[in-house]
Amino acid sequence: MTAAAAKSGSDKLRDSASSHPSIEQLILESHALRVTVLPSLGGKIGSIQILPENEELLQQPLRPYAPRTRYLNFDAGDASGWDECLPSVAGCEVQTASGKVVVPDHGDFWQVPWVVDSQSGSEVTLSAEGFSLPLSFRKTLRLDDNRLRVSYSVCNRGSDSVEYLWSAHPGFAVEKGDLIVLPSSVTDVIVEGSGQNRLGQQGTQHTWPQTTIPRQAIDLSIAGGAEDGIGDKLFTHSPAEGWCAIERKRLNRRVAFQFDPKQLPYLGLWLCYGGWPEHQSVRQHCVALEPCTAQGDSLATAMQEGRARRLSPQSEDNWTLELQVSGVS
Numbered sequence: 001m002t003a004a005a006a007k008s009g010s011d012k013l014r015d016s017a018s019s020h021p022s023i024e025q026l027i028l029e030s031h032a033l034r035v036t037v038l039p040s041l042g043g044k045i046g047s048i049q050i051l052p053e054n055e056e057l058l059q060q061p062l063r064p065y066a067p068r069t070r071y072l073n074f075d076a077g078d079a080s081g082w083d084e085c086l087p088s089v090a091g092c093e094v095q096t097a098s099g100k101v102v103v104p105d106h107g108d109f110w111q112v113p114w115v116v117d118s119q120s121g122s123e124v125t126l127s128a129e130g131f132s133l134p135l136s137f138r139k140t141l142r143l144d145d146n147r148l149r150v151s152y153s154v155c156n157r158g159s160d161s162v163e164y165l166w167s168a169h170p171g172f173a174v175e176k177g178d179l180i181v182l183p184s185s186v187t188d189v190i191v192e193g194s195g196q197n198r199l200g201q202q203g204t205q206h207t208w209p210q211t212t213i214p215r216q217a218i219d220l221s222i223a224g225g226a227e228d229g230i231g232d233k234l235f236t237h238s239p240a241e242g243w244c245a246i247e248r249k250r251l252n253r254r255v256a257f258q259f260d261p262k263q264l265p266y267l268g269l270w271l272c273y274g275g276w277p278e279h280q281s282v283r284q285h286c287v288a289l290e291p292c293t294a295q296g297d298s299l300a301t302a303m304q305e306g307r308a309r310r311l312s313p314q315s316e317d318n319w320t321l322e323l324q325v326s327g328v329s
Contacts, residue, residue: 043114045082059171087164088299097160134158156311163308167292195231224273231275
């Protein structure tokens with residue numbers, strides 16, 4: 001991505017938002033980063049720019065921003081930026097104390113407007129109410145120099161216990177040759193889904209980062225080009241070191257998440273190099289680093305396997321995730 005292309009991506013964000021006057025933009029800015037939050041679009045982080053170059057770090061909209069409707073498929077939206085997936089990533093049907101419930105694709109909270117509870121120059125707190133399950137979700141974003149700290153709280157407002165899973169869902173823009181960097185303790189990954197079964201069916205295990213597929217050795221840590229048509233979702237246990245990163249070669253930047261692996265015991269990896277959405281001409285070219293509470297995208301499966309988080313009535317869970325953007329040594 002050239003500097004001109006990065007500027008074009010930022011212009012695309014502004015143009016898409018400005019075409020809908022109801023789309024409010026909240027800006028957090030330091031000397032190092034500018035973060036744009038869109039409360040009415042699921043509390044999405046629509047943009048993270050490096051300053052003063054204005055280089056964009058997030059996948060920009062595949063389609064113009066537009067109001068969401070409940071049970072909208074994720075690929076029918078803009079499929080960009082940093083969303084929150086709760087109480088599931090995959091759409092599914094789950095059994096609750098009050099009966100069967102349909103949980104939408106990528107969960108409730110990317111589809112609903114969020115309320116701005118408070119805002120200062122460096123911090124904003126937003127909250128929203130779910131509709132498939134009786135969950136309230138709150139997050140506080142605090143920008144300090146080159147670090148963005150996001151503190152989360154999910155509360156069960158119902159009268160029965162509720163199970164859920166949560167996954168961060170940030171699509172980071174990449175260029176061919178960029179690196180996905182994980183601690184050396186990560187030695188294998190498991191396939192959740194792979195376009196055209198490139199890496200095999202769900203449950204297939206591969207070594208990380210070097211692995212083999214029929215007649216080919218590949219390095220999963222090296223980003224491909226947009227022409228490759230690749231879309232792979234992988235999982236691994238969160239490294240005990242509590243971090244994962246992308247190195248953007250041209251920008252000479254390292255984009256890293258830091259987190260507590262006891263709070264977030266799994267890490268999802270979405271490697272998309274022009275392979276999704278499969279039936280659209282404009283496709284993602286991004287990598288999503290996804291610290292999460294459970295292995296697998298489906299809440300229904302997590303419940304069956306005992307991997308889902310359980311919240312008793314009127315109780316809450318809390319966790320944090322910190323993004324740091326630094327130079328590559």
